[in-house]
Structure formats: C-alpha cells, structure tokens
Amino acid sequence: MSEKLINTIAEMQEEEALALAKELLASGTPPSTILDDCRSAMEIVGKRFEEGQYFIAELILAGEMVKAISTEVKPHLKISQATQKGSKVVVGTVKGDIHDIGKDIVVFMLDVNGFEVYDLGIDVPPQTFVDKIKEVKPVVVGLSGFLTLSFESMKETVAAIKAAGQRDSVKIMVGGGTVDERVCEYAEADAFGIDAMTAVSLAKGWTK
Amino acid sequence: MANKVIPDEKKTAEQLYAERVKRVEDATALNMPDRVPSFICQEGFPARYAGITYEEAFYDQDKWFAANEKTMVDFAPDMYFALMAGVSAPGKSWERLGYLQHKWPGHGIGPDTAFQFVEGEYMKAEEYDHFLDDPTDFLIRVYLPRTNTELAGLGMLPPLKGLIMGASGFSPLLLAPPVASAFAALNDIAPIQAKWSAGEAEFYKKMTKLGFPVLFYSLSLAPFDMITDFLRGLRGIMLDMYRCPDKLKAAQDKLLPFMTAMAIGRAESTGNPRVFIPLHRGADGFMSLPQFEEFYWPWLKQLMLNIIDAGLIPMPFYEGRYDQRLEYLRELPKGKVLSWFDRTDLFKAKDIIGDVTCIAGGMPASLLHTGTVEEVRQVTKQAIEVIGKGGGYIMTSSTSFNDGKPELVKAWIDATKEFGVY
Numbered sequence: 001m002s003e004k005l006i007n008t009i010a011e012m013q014e015e016e017a018l019a020l021a022k023e024l025l026a027s028g029t030p031p032s033t034i035l036d037d038c039r040s041a042m043e044i045v046g047k048r049f050e051e052g053q054y055f056i057a058e059l060i061l062a063g064e065m066v067k068a069i070s071t072e073v074k075p076h077l078k079i080s081q082a083t084q085k086g087s088k089v090v091v092g093t094v095k096g097d098i099h100d101i102g103k104d105i106v107v108f109m110l111d112v113n114g115f116e117v118y119d120l121g122i123d124v125p126p127q128t129f130v131d132k133i134k135e136v137k138p139v140v141v142g143l144s145g146f147l148t149l150s151f152e153s154m155k156e157t158v159a160a161i162k163a164a165g166q167r168d169s170v171k172i173m174v175g176g177g178t179v180d181e182r183v184c185e186y187a188e189a190d191a192f193g194i195d196a197m198t199a200v201s202l203a204k205g206w207t208k
Numbered sequence: 209m210a211n212k213v214i215p216d217e218k219k220t221a222e223q224l225y226a227e228r229v230k231r232v233e234d235a236t237a238l239n240m241p242d243r244v245p246s247f248i249c250q251e252g253f254p255a256r257y258a259g260i261t262y263e264e265a266f267y268d269q270d271k272w273f274a275a276n277e278k279t280m281v282d283f284a285p286d287m288y289f290a291l292m293a294g295v296s297a298p299g300k301s302w303e304r305l306g307y308l309q310h311k312w313p314g315h316g317i318g319p320d321t322a323f324q325f326v327e328g329e330y331m332k333a334e335e336y337d338h339f340l341d342d343p344t345d346f347l348i349r350v351y352l353p354r355t356n357t358e359l360a361g362l363g364m365l366p367p368l369k370g371l372i373m374g375a376s377g378f379s380p381l382l383l384a385p386p387v388a389s390a391f392a393a394l395n396d397i398a399p400i401q402a403k404w405s406a407g408e409a410e411f412y413k414k415m416t417k418l419g420f421p422v423l424f425y426s427l428s429l430a431p432f433d434m435i436t437d438f439l440r441g442l443r444g445i446m447l448d449m450y451r452c453p454d455k456l457k458a459a460q461d462k463l464l465p466f467m468t469a470m471a472i473g474r475a476e477s478t479g480n481p482r483v484f485i486p487l488h489r490g491a492d493g494f495m496s497l498p499q500f501e502e503f504y505w506p507w508l509k510q511l512m513l514n515i516i517d518a519g520l521i522p523m524p525f526y527e528g529r530y531d532q533r534l535e536y537l538r539e540l541p542k543g544k545v546l547s548w549f550d551r552t553d554l555f556k557a558k559d560i561i562g563d564v565t566c567i568a569g570g571m572p573a574s575l576l577h578t579g580t581v582e583e584v585r586q587v588t589k590q591a592i593e594v595i596g597k598g599g600g601y602i603m604t605s606s607t608s609f610n611d612g613k614p615e616l617v618k619a620w621i622d623a624t625k626e627f628g629v630y
Binding site: 014053060064 | 442443446447449450451493494495496499
C-alpha cells in the first residue's frame with residue numbers, strides 16, 4: 001500500500017498522482033495493490049463528499065485520476081481465467097445523475113475480470129440503455145446512481161427495458177451512492193451490489 | 209384599509225398597468241406596496257391551460273400568444289414572464305440551422321414534452337487560448353459549426369483577423385459550397401426570425417393594452433454559467449477549476465463586458481429595467497464556498513453591480529438552494545436587486561437578507577401540481593405573513609409550473625390578492 005498515492009489522489013494532486021502510479025508500477029508494485037490504493041483514495045473522497053468538504057469537481061477529478069491510473073495499470077494485469085472472456089455488460093449512470101466515480105470503478109473491475117463492458121457514461125436516458133441492449137445483446141446491465149432522483153430513473157429504465165421486450169434477456173444490477181435493496185425492489189431490478197466487487201461476483205454468477 | 213380598496217374590475221387597463229408596475233417597483237425598492245405583488249413564471253403552462261401542445265409554441269405563434277393572453281386575463285397576476293427562447297422559438301429556424309443545443313417539442317423529444325437544453329463540451333479545454341485570443345473568431349469558426357449542423361461551412365473560413373486587410377480577399381471563399389450553404393442557411397432564417405420577433409412585439413403591445421406588464425425583456429447570465437452552459441459543460445468546467453483555473457477566470461473576465469452589454473442594451477431599448485439572470489452552477493451542492501468565492505461570485509457580483517450602475521434592476525434567479533451563501537448577497541446595494549429563490553429557506557432568508565434585497569418566491573411549484581386549494585391558500589397566507597412582513601416581497605412560485613393545476617394557480621393568485629393587502 002502506498003500512503004502517498006492514496007493521499008495525492010485524495011488531495012486532488014492530479015499530476016503527482018499519475019506520476020507516482022507510474023513510478024510504483026515501474027518499481028514492481030503489484031498492479032492490484034495500486035488499484036487497492038485507488039479504491040482507498042476513493043473512499044476518502046466519498047467521505048469528504050458526504051461531509052460537505054468535497055463537491056462535484058472533486059468527484060469528477062477523482063474519477064479522472066482513477067481512470068488514467070487504470071489505463072496505465074491494465075496491461076500489467078492478468079485476466080482472470082474464471083470468467084469466459086467476452087460476456088457483455090452494459091453499464092451507465094441513469095438519467096439525471098452525473099456521478100461516475102462508482103460507475104467507473106465498476107466498469108474497470110468488470111473489464112479486468114474479462115467482461116466486455118459498454119460504458120454508456122452519465123445521465124443516460126432509458127432509451128439509450130434500450131438501444132444499446134438491442135445492439136450488443138448483453139447478459140448483464142448495471143445501473144448506477146448517486147442521487148436519490150436516480151431511484152425514479154432506475155425504475156423508468158427497467159420499465160423501458162421491459163417495454164422494449166428485452167427484460168427477460170438481461171439481468172439488471174443496481175448500485176451507487178444512496179441506492180440499496182429497497183431501491184432494487186422499487187426499480188424491479190434483479191440485484192443490488194454494495195461495491196464493485198459485488199458487481200463482479202453478480203455478473204460472474206449470471207454468466208456462468 | 210382593505211375595505212377602502214377599489215376592486216380591480218372597476219379599474220381601467222391603464223390604471224391596472226400603472227398599479228402593477230408600481231407594486232413591483234415598490235417591493236423591489238424594499239418599500240411597502242398597497243399589497244404583495246405577484247408574478248408568474250408561466251413557461252409551458254399556457255399551452256396546457258389552453259389545450260394546445262408544447263410543439264405548437266414553436267410552430268404556431270397565433271395559438272401560442274392566444275394561450276398566453278388567456279392565461280394572463282384569467283389569472284391576472286401583476287406581471288408575467290417574457291416568452292423566452294427555449295419555451296417558444298421559431299422551430300422552423302432551428303430546423304434550418306440544424307441547431308443542436310436544444311431539444312424542443314417534436315424534435316428529439318415528444319410534442320408535449322418541455323424543451324431541454326443539451327449541454328456539451330462545445331469548447332474543448334485546449335481551445336481556451338483561441339477563445340481568449342479572439343472570442344468572436346472562435347464563436348464563428350468553431351462554436352457555431354459545432355452547434356449547428358448547417359453552419360459547418362463557417363469552419364472553413366480563415367481567421368477573421370485577416371479582415372484587417374479588407375473584405376475583398378475574403379470574398380472568393382464564399383464560393384466554396386460548404387461556406388455558401390452556411391450563409392444560405394443564415395439568409396433563410398432571417399425572415400423567419402424577423403417575423404417571429406415582430407409577432408412577439410405585437411403580443412407584448414397587446415398585453416400592455418390589456419393592462420399586463422411583462423416582468424423583463426432583458427436576460428443575462430453569470431459568466432461562469434455562460435461558460436458551463438454553452439461552451440464547456442458541467443464536467444468540463446468542474447475540471448477546469450483544477451486544471452486551468454487561470455484560463456477559466458480569464459474567460460470570465462473576457463465575457464463580463466459582453467454579458468453586461470447584453471443586459472443593459474435590451475433593457476434600455478425596451479425601457480423595462482429588470483434583467484433576468486437565471487443562475488445554474490453556483491448553488492449549494494454544486495461547489496464549495498471557497499470555490500464559489502474564487503470562481504463564481506466575483507463575476508456575478510460585478511455583473512449585477514454594472515447593471516445597477518446603469519440604473520437597472522438585476523433579477524437573479526437562485527435556482528436550487530442558496531442557504532449556505534446568502535450572506536454574499538449583502539454585498540450588493542440595498543433595494544436595487546430583485547432576488548428570486550427556488551428552494552432556499554425563505555423564512556430564514558427574510559432575516560438574513562430581507563433588509564437589503566427584495567425577495568421573490570414562496571410557492572413551491574410542486575404544490576401547484578399536487579396540492580389542494582386549501583393547502584395552497586395556507587402556504588400563500590403563511591408566506592405573505594412571514595416573508596412579506598414590512599414589504600420587500602413578491603409572491604411567485606419556486607420555479608416554473610408547467611403542469612400546475614389551473615384551479616390551484618387561480619387559488620394561489622387570488623389568495624395573494626386576498627391576504628397580501630398591507
């Protein structure tokens with residue numbers, strides 16, 4: 001674990017964080033350790049957000065840093081053998097919500113575990129999910145949300161998938177910020193995941 | 209006092225017009241009018257009320273104006289909102305341009321869905337330098353081609369600084385088909401826009417004759433919002449605060465005189481002193497107080513001071529919540545600003561800033577959708593008693609009430625007249 005990497009990310013020192021991550025990688029630090037540090041830093045960022053110290057800019061910048069570090073680290077990671085490569089997952093932050101940190105971590109974790117991830121980005125309208133599902137025929141759909149307004153958007157999205165006749169062809173997982181089991185039930189999704197690890201194990205379970 | 213008041217029905221339109229203007233002006237100056245004034249942000253409500261579609265507001269001006277007239281006559285607030293682009297605009301003109309920054313009813317969204325602004329990164333971070341060097345050149349050669357499919361050809365023009373050598377060297381470029389087609393598009397929309405504007409002018413004239421003053425004609429934006437709304441998008445500008453803070457500030461410096469001129473020009477040419485400034489990204493939750501102080505407030509404050517210096521009244525709309533940043537409003541001169549609030553706690557705001565600025569708001573738009581007549585009357589009464597105490601208050605809704613129930617809107621405006629007498 002690199003306390004310094006965690007701190008530079010948490011303190012929004014973008015250039016330092018990226019340089020340090022490269023340095024760590026070059027000096028033989030296991031990629032998984034670097035990613036763990038990213039997650040630890042994200043926890044701090046999330047906590048500061050909750051405490052009203054950090055706002056949208058910090059969430060976005062932290063997401064950017066983790067994205068950049070992930071790109072560096074990814075080629076050095078061994079792809080897990082457990083999952084058949086190529087199972088498709090469509091992921092996005094639902095309509096009205098612009099938060100992407102949680103989603104980005106989920107995308108990353110799915111990606112390094114061998115899934116073919118289609119990231120629709122943030123503030124994704126239900127129809128965009130439907131269109132993508134029809135296009136790529138994924139096994140799993142992940143709906144991310146941070147704000148409470150995402151509850152309604154998740155419900156709308158699941159309903160739109162159902163209305164498009166695609167509900168039976170996909171498993172839908174929800175997660176992020178204020179989302180919990182109750183929201184999963186309200187939105188009529190299949191499962192709720194508390195973190196990116198759960199997202200991976202859910203997806204693996206559905207693609208066996 | 210109430211029993212001496214002559215009922216509105218017995219006054220001429222001219223009298224009513226003068227009284228309505230005075231009422232709003234008195235409240236703005238922190239004086240006590242004869243009664244609490246009201247304005248409505250009707251947006252799409254007239255379409256619903258008169259039974260036309262939102263789409264018709266973009267394609268059939270006569271129907272749209274008739275719907276607005278009916279709304280004003282039937283509900284009789286003191287003032288009403290200007291018909292802003294976005295709520296209604298010449299759809300044919302936007303079609304011709306291939307305008308991408310709006311989805312409007314029937315175009316990208318359903319015929320009865322309210323318009324949506326399409327935020328995007330229309331200026332990339334690395335283009336700040338171009339913008340700062342020559343904003344107009346950037347807007348004509350990069351921004352317009354990006355935001356209007358049919359103006360793509362403008363991107364082929366050489367740097368406009370070349371015009372210093374005269375227009376003749378430039379002119380052969382107009383023969384290039386993409387450039388010619390961009391100019392053709394602009395030529396095509398000219399009469400559409402002119403006709404639309406003339407129609408609006410007629411509408412306002414008619415409303416004046418009927419005794420209804422419009423709240424404002426002039427509109428401006430906080431420089432930060434101008435950049436995030438039209439150029440960089442939320443994500444872009446949030447990263448800019450960390451990655452290129454100096455350029456973000458320099459761009460605001462560059463825009464401030466333009467935003468000021470935009471505000472003052474229209475207000476002076478129409479004689480209506482109020483300048484509407486809808487605020488977007490400076491609210492609680494969008495940025496920290498240090499960020500607000502460093503990136504947002506200085507330029508917004510200066511814009512408002514410039515407007516006040518010109519003898520006009522800035523009318524900021526504090527969308528979202530401003531509970532954490534009300535104190536800043538004390539930095540503006542007393543009785544010169546009409547501050548409209550959305551979800552800020554106005555009972556507290558009255559204590560904190562009620563002595564320096566007129567406060568507008570008080571009716572949650574959601575209540576006009578979901579409430580009962582009794583609830584609406586109750587909320588109106590309470591708002592008038594607390595926020596209206598001693599004057600300096602204008603009743604309006606927290607935001608536009610597109611889907612408000614007519615009987616609730618009626619109850620609300622009537623209750624304001626009933627309980628609002630000082």
